[in-house]
Amino acid sequence: MLQRIYGTVWATQEQLDQYLWRREARRRSATTAGSGVQLDLFSFNNVSPGSAFWHPKGQRIWRTLEGAMRELQERRGYQEVSTPIVVSERLWQQSGHWDHYRDNMFLIESEGQTFSLKPMNCPEATVLYKSKVRSYRDLPLRYSEFGRLHRNERSGTLSGLTRVRHFIQDDAHNFVRPDQLMAELQAVLGEVSEAYSWFGLEPRFAFATRPDDAIGDPALWERAEALMKEALDSTGANYVVKPKDGTFYAPKIDIYIDDALGREWQMATIQIDLLMLPERFDLTYVDESGQAQRPMAIHRAIYGSLERFIGILVEHFAGALPLWVAPVQAVLIPIADRHVAGARELEAVMRSRALRVEVDASDNRMQNKIRIAQGQKVPYMVVLGDREIEARAATVRRRGAGKDEPQETLGWDELAERLATEARERRVT
Ligand SMILES: [Zn+2]
Structure with a gap:
């Protein structure tokens, strides 16, 4: 059915939706970039499309958020690590990203080998995990990393700070025994609520289940999904289900907020991974009777991309950041x-x-x-x-x-x- 847009211009509902979506995206990009530039927080330059140049005041916000998250992580027993940015294609083949994510990766040739700028930290966390034999007593093992990531988003989709090619994520990978998973997942949901309360934001959650291109045994998926649902229910969290919207290796919980203008933003995610890290990288720990067992991995980010988080904060507060975050107090x-x-x-x-x-x-x-x-x-x-x-x-x-x-x-x-x-x-x- 055709809708009248203006005058004699008519469009299908689909065309109209697309038009409205693009207009909204343009408006968002203009405002997120605009207020940040006006406040002298950051700028963009076409020598590096989709990558913010942080000015001293923006960098102060950045460091303040990072400091608050570090403090929370220390309290919760995280251990901070740092992994390389340029990584061999072999790692991405093993993780499955080579088949599922290669188009979004920046590739580099050197001495006849192919490398990529890491688009995520996950597979490298397994290198750390496997640097020692792990005992059941070592778990949970929580590795946090402010990882510097690059994703090759098409230039037409780049948008202020909310859709960038280069960003830093407050990432973590928590390796747990199966009997620890529920408590860990509940604790991670608590971390999210605490961190968002620092800004007066109330997170909402979406539970995203197995997509069509999922890797691995469907039985493992069912198990992960059931655990995730149980954890969400047990915390009384407010959530909706998004069928088939999980990643190719794990079901996930997406975190959303509504900003001061009532706009919904997708922030960070929590994933329960029984497959990509544990199975594909053959992770093990030694149990009480000396047998090798498979750990489970939780991937979690709370701010998500710091770039995006700051862009949304500036919008939400219309630039008037709370005293504790304000670059000049x-x-x-x-x-x-x-x-x-x-x-x-x-x-x-x-x-x-x-x-x-x-x-x-x-x-x-x-x-x-x-x-x-x-x-x-x-x-x-x-x-x-x-x-x-x-x-x-x-x-x-x-x-x-x-x-x-x-x-x-x-x-x-x-x-x-x-x-x-x-x-x-x-x-x-
Ligand atoms: Zn991860």
Whole structure:
């Protein structure tokens, strides 16, 4: 059935859907790239299509997110590792990616051998696993890696930070005994809820089952799917089922969020793998009676691609990131030149509490400096004149505060302590 688009232009429903989808994709790409560029977080250059050049402020966000995830991972007993980026085709043949994923890989020839830039970290985790004989006592073994990945997305599909060729994933592979799988999966779902709560986001889950091009024994698939469903049900998580949407080697749980504008974004995934890593790489551990047994592997990312995650965060908060993530947490604004030295003193007090502070020592007028800091969505502005510097006090202007909202005057130490606490607690507002 034809639909009228405008005037005398008619289209089938399918054409209309495609048109709307493309328009939405263009809009998303324009906005995700736009606000990040405006905030001086990153830029793109056609010398490396689909790969962000991170500016100092963007890199600060990056490192803050990475630090928070590292802290969670340390608490949960992960061990961080790092594996090579250029990897022989032999590894991808063994994992199955050569048949299922080669078109998305960047290939490199050297000395008659074919290598690829790794599009994922998984197979290399098995090299680490197999570097020793593993006992049942060694499991769970949790290897985390901020892996630098390249995927050869067609240039027409690239879109701001949300669809890139180069990205870093907060990846992990957790090797477990069958009797440990359920507890591990529940714990990983808990990691997701915790990490998303740092941004006030509520994750939703989709359970994706065996696709038509799946590798391996259907009985193993059934077992993995049943375990996954049981774990999801046991946590009371809110989820939908997506039939045949799993990867070629494992069923998966996709994590979704709705942003502030009600748009749905697919974030990271959790997979239960009884096949690709355990079977194809012949992983074993020695059980209590000295027999070789097969471990199971959980692949999990929480942010997913850090590039994409940051792009979505910037969109969600319209650039006004929570204090703990904001690349500049406070701007100090001396009213006149003679107040710059005092501002530098307060800057030192705040930096000693690990706060990210800048002094606007330009010769702009005060109102201009305030406007610039507002444009950069800096959480706090502190205006300093004779009175404040003499009293070692500061009048604090909160981002987004209404004109009539009373401004608070605090001592310098008290101000630094208050902001440091807000950052440490990762408060969202
Ligand atoms: Zn993996």
